[in-house]
Amino acid sequence: MPADPHLPRRGLLKGTTALVGGALLGPLAGPHAVASAQVMPRIYTRAEWEARxxxxxxxxxxxxxxHIVVHHTASPNSTDYSLDHALALSRSIQDFHMDTNGWDDTGQQLTISRGGHLMEGRNRAIEVICAEKHVVGAHTLGENDHTIGIENEGTYMTAAPTGALWRRLVRTCAWLCxxxxxxxxxxxxxxRDYNSTACPGDVLYSLLPRLRDQAAYCLGERRATEASRPGPSGLPGPRFTFDHGPALGPGDPTR
Structure with a gap:
């Protein structure tokens, strides 16, 4: 909770380094960088990635x-960290969701590439978030009417996310909160907290306590989660590219 309950949930983003599973995820900001958590991060719009x-x-x-639901895309852990790759990823996800799944649009509201680029997903996501309302997606079966989904490029069953992706995820979660x-x-x-799936992967899921703490730190909070290392889900990993588990059911209000 905030140190002073009468103050708004805001803080400053200060440099810190994460060492997780032997992988150095890197500082949240440069040695002299300070940014307000309430400032919207750079989001590449649907127009910029040429969405259908x-x-x-x-x-x-x-x-x-x-709630903010963390996913992995269940796609290859690409070493192409360029913006061009990130924008192409958004197009590929949209094509899969619309053409293979038969959905109305991209399922998730936001996507983060392994290069740390943040993209708008479902149509109107940026506009609606900034209005403090909810654009309904298709990413978590039975829970889409109250959750916002962030797809993180890669498959994190045994590997950790890149430092660039991690830093962007922390900042994005802090901004949304x-x-x-x-x-x-x-x-x-x-x-996996909602549906029977290994998503967002055993490794990324084990990092969620750290993600919560670092997002809270960005907001000026100091309460830390008790150290924990959630075990493997026991569920199989992705069967094919972009298969991260149940996302949409007959009772969901949108496709």
């Missing part, structure tokens, strides 16, 4: 989501 028009416009609810006035320690969850 959705089959129908996204459903917008006049309320905020209450600031916009929606959420507590990172309760709001940030993994796909």
């Amino acid at each position: 028009p959705p089959k129908v416009p996204a459903t917008v609810l006049d309320r905020a989501p209450d 600031d916009v929606y006035d959420l507590d990172p320690h309760t709001a940030i969850v993994g796909h």
Whole structure:
């Protein structure tokens, strides 16, 4: 919780380094960098990655989501960290979701590449987040009406995310918690917390306590999660590219 309950949930993003599973994820910011958690991170828009028009416009609810769901894309752990690759990834995901799954548009609201580039996913996502409302996606079966999904490029069953992806994920979660006035320690969850899936991978899932702490630190909070290392899910990993588990069911309000 914030140090002073009368203060808004805001803070400063300060440099810190994460060492996870033997992989140095790197500082959250450069040695002299300071940024406000409430400032929207750079998001590459659908126009910038040349998205196709959705089959129908996204459903917008006049309320905020209450959880942020962390996913992995269940795609190769690419070593191409360029912006061009990131934008192409967004196009590939949209094609798969619309053409193979038969959905109206990209399922998730936001996507982060292994190079640390953050992209808008479902149509109207940026506009609606900034309005503190909820654009309904298709990423977590039965829970899409109250959750915002972040797809992280790669497969994290045995590998850790890149430092660039991790830093962007921390900042993005902090920004979303600031916009929606959420507590990172309760709001940030993994796909497997809702559905029977290994997503976001055993390694990335084990990092969620650290993600919550670092996002909270960005917001000026100092409460730390008790050290824990969640074990493997026991569930099989992705069967094919972009298979991260149950995302949409007959009771969900949108495709």
